Amino acid sequence: MGAEANGGGAQRARWGSRLAFVLACVGSAIGLGNVWRFPWLSYKFGGGVFLVPYFLALLLLGLPLLVLELGVGRLFQAGDVEAFGRISPRLRGVGLISVLGSFFTVTYYVNIIAWSLVYFAGSFEDPMPWAGDPDKSKACQESSAFVEARDFLFNEVLRAADDDQLDAGKSHVISGSVYAGLVVTWVVIFFTLAFGVKGVSRVVAVTVPLPFLLLVVMLVYNATLEGARNGIDAYIGNWDFSDLGQKLIWPQAASQIFFSNGVGFGILTAYGSFTAEDSDLVADSTIIALSNSGVSILAGFVVYAIVGNVAHEYNCPNVDTVADSSGPTLAFVTYPAGMLSFPDGVSNLMSTIFFLTLFTLGIDSAFALVESLTTVLRDTARFRNTNPAHVTAYTCFVGFLISTLYSTDVGLALLDSVDHMLLTYLFLIIGLIKAVAISWIHGWDVMAKRVGAASANIYTVGYGLAVVSTVALASGLWDIMEEWKYLALAISYGLASFGFTTIVAFAARRHKGMALGQWWSNVVFAGTEAFRNHINEAARKHGKWTLHWVWDVIVKYIDPAILAGLIVNGVFNDATNTKSDFYNYPAWVQAVGVVVVVTLLIVFVALAAFPSLWTSFFGGDKAPTQVAKKSSAQRVASQGEQSQAAKAPFMTDSMLRS
Secondary structure: OOEEEOHHHOEEEOOOOHHHHHHHHHHHHOOOHHHHOHHHHHHHOOEHHHHHHHHHHHHHHHHHHHHHHHHHHHHHOOOHHHHHHOOOHHHHHHHHHHHHHHHHHHHHHHHHHHHHHHHHHHOOOOOOOOOOOOOOOOOHHHOHHHHHHHHHHHHHHOOOOOHHHHHHOOOOOEOHHHHHHHHHHHHHHHHHHOOHHHHHHHHHHHHOHHHHHHHHHHHHHHOOOOOHHHHHHHHHHOEOHHHHHOOOHHHHHHHHHHHHOOOOOOHHHHHHOOOOOOOOHHHHHHHHHHHHHHHHHHHHHHHHHHHHHHHHHOOOOOOHHHHOOOHHHHHHHHHHHHHOOOOOOHHHHHHHHHHHHHHHHHHHHHHHHHHHHHHHHHHOOOOOOOOHHHHHHHHHHHHHHHHHHHHEOOHHHHHHHHHHHHHHHHHHHHHHHHHHHHHHHOOHHHHHHHHOHHHHHHHHHHHHHHHHHHHHHHHHHOOOOOOOHHHHHHHHHHHHHHHHHHHHHHHOOOOOOOOHHHHHHHHOOOOHHHHHHHHHHHHHHOOOOOOOOHHHHHHHHHHHHHHHHHHHHHHHHHHHOOOOHHHHOOHHHHHHHHHHHHHHHHHHHHHHHOOHHHHHHHOOOOOOOHHHHHHHHHHHHHHHHHHHHHHOOOOOHHHHHO
């Protein structure tokens, strides 16, 4: 796979095949959360009924934003910083904090991959190092098997600090086994990325299908175990639709979709920039999103089949006493303890398969997170002529140094704090800004030229105020009203507010003779329409799937409101959930996560206020590709034609049929 010529004489790497691109994107999306977070959420929120808000969130949030990021990368043929910088130089900051956030994420994420390697190595020992006394005189999680499994994870592998050490803020030791796992993990990441998309293509050809096959093998075996049916029923067998009235089920489903599809991390923009005009963007996005969800559902069957078996083998009163474990506890305590009851030899084999699955799921996401940053660096004038392998080496080395902080005895608390702040706030804010960038900033100047700046400003600000008032009202009514009523009232108020400001915006139009329908066609999809038309123009040319105008409605009007709601929901939970781990950490542990997020947001604000800071440090923008030039030329031509704006509708009949 070589590089293919881009516009302007520049060379940009290309995926060797459509399959390589899809596998890379699927690999970046499917990660450890598919194995331990989605199944637990399904169990916690009523079993199978959780799939209702989950797939609704996929349609309204995950898939539309996935198309957006891949499309931005392909349109501008650049990583996150330059791609959004070409929409507006003041938006370079959102691209920068996106890839920096991804880099901070991978520095702790690789530690979990390292844990998997430690357990993978231990799977070849007999007995396995977490094996306790087989005596089951004590029931369930008080049995020696669970006690030894917990002790092995927290004391032997992580060397986790106790509460007194955390309060004192002192670190005394680095876990040698985790440190060794970090070295192996970063070496794998470097050699995967050092050869560019060619190296990534070769690696994902193995690491993406392999965990799927291993999950199938584990499912076939786990389904034969006694008690497996009870575990699966707890996971997805219950369909009580009254559970949809739980207030937390909807934001949890939306958050899971947002993060599990890799939206907001800059990965998709980077991978999309390596595609050509003839790529089937809409179809590929659909395949990626459905593959991610399919693996999540499959993993749930695998995990909860053994949870049911654990409840049976260790005399638990019911499945719930075991099923409520989540995250690392589920993967590194409950599951390993459950495999100890397997016959000799089989326990080692199934343990090897399980932790190899975790490693392959994690490593794809890890090198994708690093790639999002290295792509941005290679796009800059400062690093454009630097050997790409050197850029990757420097990035991996810095990442390795930071990741060692999480291998200390206080590392688990730091990991949890930084992870909480990044996922609860930063990436949701990034997703919101990106949706607003394409929907309300991109194409705003054209809209203003057609209907007048006053009308465009009122319409834009009116939508923003409607979203803010809706979220504020919903937050205020959260504890006062039951179930969905608080949300229905808040949304109704927001719609009425936006309707009023829309009328005011129409009254403020530049050409008073412009009819309401004509004015509406000029503002309703300004921004998203130009983006969608670019995708559809290439799609029709090459006989690919086109993007329907419903995408405009979702990305412009629905997604910003959902993301704003999720951000406020995070603030609300942090302020009121006194039982959460984050709430009960010492102030200095909380401060680490807060400082990371606040620092990155300051970077965004600084670059928005002073866009020249970027070029001062990293040089000028790369010459636009032919695609970008064409898009810019079309916009200029379009603006030039707007002297007859009052008679030129923004949407034509052919656009509506797309």
